[in-house]
Amino acid sequence: MGEVFAGRYELVDPIGRGGVGAVWRAWDHRRRRYVAAKVLQQSDAHSLLRFVREQAIRIDHPHVLAPASWAADDDKVLFTMDLVGGGSLVHLIGDYGPLPPSYVCVLLDQLLAGLAAVHAEDVVHRDIKPANVLLEATGTGRPRLRLSDFGIAMRLGEPRLTETNLVVGTPGYLAPEQLLGAEPDFPSDLFAVGLVALYLLEGAKPDAKALTDYFTAHGTPGAPKGIPEPLWQVVSTLLQPDPQARFRTATGARKALAAAAELLPEPGPDDEQIEIFDQLGPLPEGFGPNGPLKRAPGVDHTPVTEQRVPQYPAHPPTPAPSPVPSPVPPPPPAPPHPATETASTASYTARVPEVPAPPVGRAARRRAARRPGPPAKVAIPLLLLALACYATGFWALAHI
Template sequence: MRTTSSRTSSRTATWTDLVVAGRYRLLDQVGSGGMGSVWRAHDLRTGQDVALKVLGRHSSTLLARFVREQAVRVSHPHVVAPHGWAAEDDLVVLAMELVAGGSVADLLREHGPLDAGTCALLVEQLLLGLAAVHGAGLVHRDVKPANLLLEATGDGPPHLRLGDFGVAAPVADRRFTTVPGAIGTDGYMAPEQARGAPPEPTQDLYAVGRVALELVTGEPPGRQDVVPSHPLRPLVERLLVPDPEQRIATAEAALRLLRRLPVPPPAGPPVPDRLGPPPRGRRTTAGPGAVVDWLGWAAVAGLAGVVVGCLWVLLGWTA
């Protein structure tokens, strides 16, 4: 999630207090991403505040990513996956838990290299989340600090949540391969992923190695050189093996190795609430023409399925 520009903010300011699909009242825009803007919203059905990812321009590529992400259903303390979607007029949204502590990218930008204990804790939590994702038959394919969200724990230990499943794919599903080219973020992709190989869990584990090295050194992949002497070095070296056949094969195996390493307790920086209290302006209700019934939007889901089917045939499922 990144800070929105004033131009984007002015363009979307009129959405504040809008009720989408009779359920989600938009409160304030808290960021933006590759698929569109991210809003804090009040769920009128549950009474909880949630994060809504609002789809941007509806190109075929963006629609493919949206359909792919909304299908992910992984419930785990270290994962943030969508728990529903809705649509109304030109707004299409994904609903997920609201995570208020920013991201690991924010933590690194503000504090630089982290202490060994905090590095180990964050890597452990990431591996736990990936174990659940891989157990569900998925490969995330875009593990990087910006997609590692943090709960606002204050002075307590950090609590990491793996998010953004827009390019996730079933394990070894060749329909999700781009040739030539690759799907992911440069620097964090495994060599075989960068060559367009089918999705495999070991590709996510290579990315964990890159993230771990960034936590240790404070340097992004483009400026990483060698693995320094550090308590996490044995794990990082095993994760960054170029040959996927020689790399650690599973998140569980990586966890076992990590837990054998002599690391101190975490002593890292606090994780503040970066969103602050939600605005509580006037309460609005959706007018008769504004509400799109959830059952009615089942037809939209069906249409999206047709579009995705066409993408498989015509585009080879490119991201």
């Protein structure tokens, strides 16, 4: 198993070296895919500052390979990007030598498209060269190019990390004004694109100084052997020593390239078919196409699209109410025996005689409307009291 970085990235094998650190193939345990990881030891503060500046560049474009994420662990920092397996333009020229002009137009169009997206973010790359232009492993299909390595890139207006008179870049791919210490600008990137185009067409590294001296002394030369005139007009404009004589934008250069490509002859049947194959090599022991063959200890294997669920809930779960049995209705009474029912009915009828209905005449209605008298418990004492009063009055009259 490889070294696990920040509990997520497992370093598999080194695949190259960038401007400020080693590049590894790594397995992202959360996204479950292989990525390219640039790792830097935190020993050089100057390199670390460049590293931080590089990882801060976020450009989403199909022909730009910019950092996607970053992490820090102990004395190391890293950032990751897509893993591109087809090698660089250096590998392509090493395999096939000079490339057909129509194929070069496809590569240059993609490079200028990616550079236009970079310049749209006010970023100057400052290190465009064949080794920093990577290719997807597309086989014999249409090539797909990715502009990479933003280790010395800077935004317009940002302070330099070096002294003003110190030239930063790769020798042989620097614009004349860069050698004189001018401020980085978009035309200097376009000059480097012209050198890359000449490299692809001739199969060898061009001599930038000799070209600049010749252009300065004699003007623009004729098209070299094997380069069609329309395509040479575009390349030579990119290579002008005076920045004001070059294309001002990558988009302008791309439009001129498209017009020149329409004037090129169709590729002949003798043109060699170009194949871009995987340059990374097989995975080391312990790793497969779907990642490590064993789960590494201490690694967060949770996929990034999943949401973690806490092991214990914040509140105890409410117990489910126990089911209440529904009341069982009493069984209906058994029907009585027919003989018993007849005897009971006959006995009840014999004990309760029929009562005739009361008369409905006028006297009956008057009796019904009359207020009922006092109950017997009250009427008897009143009667006795009335008799006593009557007797007393009668006795008083008799003695007068």
